[in-house]
Amino acid sequence: MNLIDRVMDVWELQQLTQRTVEHLTMFAIALIVASIVGVMVGVIVYRRFRVATVLFNVLNIAETIPTLALLVLLLPLLGLGMKPTIVTSIIYSILPIARNTYTGLTSVDKEHIFVAEALGLSDSEILRKVRFPLALPLIAGGIRIALVFTMGVVTLGGLIAAGGLGAPLQTGIQLYDKDIIIVTGLWVGLLALVLDSVAGMIEHRLEVNRDGTR
Amino acid sequence: MTSRRLFDKIQGITISHVTKKYGSIYAVRDVSLDVIGGELLVLIGPSGSGKTTPLRMVNRLIEPDEGSISIDGQDIRGHDPVTLRRNMGYVIQQIGLFPHMSVRENIGLIPRLEGWPRDDINARVDELLSLVALPPEVFSKRYPQELSGGQQQRVGLARALAMDPPILLMDEPFGALDPILRMQLQDEFARVKGELGKTILFVTHDIEESFKLGDRIAIMRDASLDQVGTADELIFHPESAFVADIVDANKKYKHVDTMCVGDVAYALDDDYLLDGRMDGKDALSSMHENDIEVALAMEGGEIIGLVNALSLYRDAQGRLRDHAFEPLIFDANDSLSAALSEMKAHGISMAVVTSRDGQPTGMISMNETLLRLV
Structure with missing residues (x-):
């Protein structure tokens, strides 16, 4: 049997097309929710300066819990499958996004803020029209870090019957079937790489835009 | 949010006994100053003299510890x-x-926040860009980093004028520009100032700039106001040694007889020399590229005439030579006083300076020269 046949064999037997769709669905839901919540947390923390330290400490603690432990801890609450996987991904991703959002919003050049005030922008307009757009490259950087986390957690979801590409990997490990492990492993790796480079390109574009030389 | 128009044309701004202290240091101490509606009042002084503080108090960026400011008799704390x-x-x-x-978004920012319709914003931006002599079709889509210093400054002025405010606050607006460009923009601003009919408070540390643009000049020192008056009053009747020193009162007219034209001319580089046969529009874009307001049209080493960007901007049909006007030309070794009186007689404020072989080497501006002498 030649190489392509063996790959196709694994692909069909393990239903990798369907698994990939499941995988990307969990990934997309988790990342989108985490981005929205993360940015919101970042903005809230920016507005309530005192909350910042407390909240970031809590999130930091959440971040130190091992992924696997968190997945298992959520089982009694959310049962098996997709739900705990997505929730775990979100919990892990909020911190980098929120922290980058907060840093981005607070590190905008004071001169720009001064001019915005002098022109007659209110605080919320300064946030929307000046701070937020100028923080976008950093926010995108946070989302990119979260993307890598999410890809990892979703793959682990295979352990708790979440489906996705973690499932065939589990099968491969249990049956000690090298073909399944290698094909699925490479495929997950390739997906992660492609998604990360797309995110990298978006991040770079935002930086270029900020410099105004598109 | 949309905000109300508070005033159309104002009668005056009254700054009354304002004091502001940071720790134990006074930024301003008991300063009182009346700005008359329609005038350009310059606040000048060395750094740390507190000259920007009153400006920033007028729009409440800084709140005075004591004293008050009112516009047309209304305390600004009510707004x-x-x-x-x-x-x-x-x-x-x-x-x-x-x-x-982009340039368009920068200028249209406040109108957009005020909820103007998009077409009105675009029309207003185009109108303002034309006012500051930046063709909208070329510049409106650019980003600030793609503009030269002088162009950025013009966009800054256009943005300040977006809501057609009756009051303009200008905080060392030409401070970061090189001398020739500063001179050009000052000329340009002196010209639009009249058309605008606004009350302007202008901070600078450059005494020449204040003489050139200011209707009246307020001299600040150590957080206090030393003297307020017109340029003449300050030069001929300085009330303190400090004022006399700032306006260089003892030097007035001192050297004019011994100086020659070359001593006060600004050097010209090649950017200022354009071929008279070139297309008018090309000449205009070249001038924009180099950020210059006036240029010399040349043909075969001969000076055809002076051209200025503003008139080219209004009409650039045909070749550059058709738009050139004959300049006064002086040799660098000509007597300065003779040159100045000739310029005065012709009612021309700028002339070309040439070397002995007739090559243009510089330009001389009458106002600038007079300011340097007094």
Whole structure:
């Protein structure tokens, strides 16, 4: 049997097309929710300066819990499958996004803020029209870090019957079937790489835009 | 949010006994000053003299510890700061443009926040860009980093004028520019100033600039106001040694007889020399590229005439030579006083300076020269 046949064999037997769709669905839901919540947390923390330290400490603690432990801890609450996987991904991703959002919003050049005030922008307009757009490259950087986390957690979801590409990997490990492990492993790796480079390109574009030389 | 228009044309701004202290240091101490509606009042002084503080108090960026400021008799503390600021234009040194917004977005920012319809904003932006002699079709889509210092400064002025405010606050607007460009922009501003009919408070540390642009000049020292008056009053009747020193009163007219034209001319580089046979529009874009306002049309080493960007901007049909007007030409070794009186007789403020072989080497501006002498 030649190489392509063996790959196709694994692909069909393990239903990798369907698994990939499941995988990307969990990934997309988790990342989108985490981005929205993360940015919101970042903005809230920016507005309530005192909350910042407390909240970031809590999130930091959440971040130190091992992924696997968190997945298992959520089982009694959310049962098996997709739900705990997505929730775990979100919990892990909020911190980098929120922290980058907060840093981005607070590190905008004071001169720009001064001019915005002098022109007659209110605080919320300064946030929307000046701070937020100028923080976008950093926010995108946070989302990119979260993307890598999410890809990892979703793959682990295979352990708790979440489906996705973690499932065939589990099968491969249990049956000690090298073909399944290698094909699925490479495929997950390739997906992660492609998604990360797309995110990298978006991040770079935002930086270029900020410099105004598109 | 949309804000109300507070005033149309104002009678005056009254700054009354304002004091501001940071720790134990006074930024301003018991300063009182009346700005008359329609005038350009310059605040000048060395750094740390507190000259920007009154400016920033007028739009409530700084609140005085004591004293009050009123516009047309109404205390400004009665106005919401955001509303108040939108009724005043603010121009600052060149960093003031937002890097993530195009020229159009920068100028249209406040109108957009005020909820103007898109077409009105675009029309207003085009009108303002034309006023500051930047063709909208070329510049409106650019980003601040793609503009030269002089162009950024013009966009900054256009942005300050977006809401057609009756009051303009200008905080060392030409401070970061090189001398020739500064001179050009000052000329340009002196010209639009009259058309605008606004009350302007202008901070600078450059005494020549204050003489050139200011209707009256307020001299600040150590957080206090030393003297307020017209340039003549300050030069001929300085009330303190400090004022006399700042306006260089003892030097007035001292050297004019011994100086020659070359001593006060500004050097010209090649950017200022254009071929008279070139297309008028090309000449205009070349001038924009090099950020210059006046240029010399040349043909075969001969001076055809002077051209200026503003008139080319209004009409650039045909070749450059058709738009050139004959300049006064002086040799660098000509006597300065003779040259000045000739310029005065012709009513011309700028002339070309040439070397002995007739090559243009510089330009001389009458106003600038007089200011340097007094």
